Amino acid sequence: MFKILFLFISYSEIILHNFMNNFKKNKIKNLKICTENKKRIDYVKSYDDIEQILKIYRNNFKDSLDSELKNYLLKTPDLTYILYVDNKIIGYATFRLSTKLWLYSTSIVQEYQNKGLGKELLSYALEDVLKKTKKKNVFLIVNSANNARFLYNKLLFNEIIFFSSGKKIIMKKTII
Numbered sequence: 001m002f003k004i005l006f007l008f009i010s011y012s013e014i015i016l017h018n019f020m021n022n023f024k025k026n027k028i029k030n031l032k033i034c035t036e037n038k039k040r041i042d043y044v045k046s047y048d049d050i051e052q053i054l055k056i057y058r059n060n061f062k063d064s065l066d067s068e069l070k071n072y073l074l075k076t077p078d079l080t081y082i083l084y085v086d087n088k089i090i091g092y093a094t095f096r097l098s099t100k101l102w103l104y105s106t107s108i109v110q111e112y113q114n115k116g117l118g119k120e121l122l123s124y125a126l127e128d129v130l131k132k133t134k135k136k137n138v139f140l141i142v143n144s145a146n147n148a149r150f151l152y153n154k155l156l157f158n159e160i161i162f163f164s165s166g167k168k169i170i171m172k173k174t175i176i
């Protein structure tokens with residue numbers, strides 16, 4: 001039991017260590033300063049940023065099983081985009097790179113939804129991530145009942161595969 005606990009703690013420490021090293025190597029720089037001074041888009045820069053993203057995720061998805069998301073955030077902070085309003089984190093978009101590039105999770109704090117902020121964050125993040133990863137396609141999975149699919153349509157994602165009896169959709173955006 002203690003051995004497992006020890007291994008788990010060591011593994012978490014290695015991930016955290018790599019995460020901090022990314023900053024020291026200066027891989028992560030300031031991103032877009034938006035038109036209004038009060039809005040800013042940036043990469044994840046600290047452990048506290050990750051805690052705040054997980055809080056937004058839990059509130060929006062009523063889901064406390066966020067350990068998988070946390071692991072991705074720690075491993076690839078430069079594939080996670082944060083939207084600040086008045087220096088407060090109000091949304092994020094995080095991508096996952098395997099053989100394909102996936103929009104893994106995105107969400108905006110409830111009081112700030114339907115104000116065009118999700119679209120603004122995603123438009124910028126998609127352009128940057130596609131350039132950075134040199135991919136031509138980006139994929140995502142959305143519940144067919146989720147209005148987010150209309151936002152994805154506006155961002156030129158196409159619905160390509162329906163699965164789980166039509167309850168879920170794989171969407172794909174291609175750049176030329």
Ligand SMILES: CC(C)(COP(=O)(O)OP(=O)(O)OC[C@H]1O[C@@H](n2cnc3c(N)ncnc32)[C@H](O)[C@@H]1OP(=O)(O)O)[C@@H](O)C(=O)NCCC(=O)NCCS
Nearest residue numbers: 060106107108113114115116117118119142147148150151
């Ligand atoms: C999905 C989410 C990130 C969108 O962010 P948002 O800031 O609320 O969305 P925006 O205000 O930027 O706008 C969404 C766009 O989609 C459109 N849209 C939204 N619902 C729509 C509907 N039912 N029909 C048609 N269009 C719709 C809006 O008209 C808008 O386009 P426009 O600016 O051209 O008018 C946000 O609502 C959220 O966090 N939801 C909860 C978590 C979630 O479901 N995440 C996605 C998981 S796949």
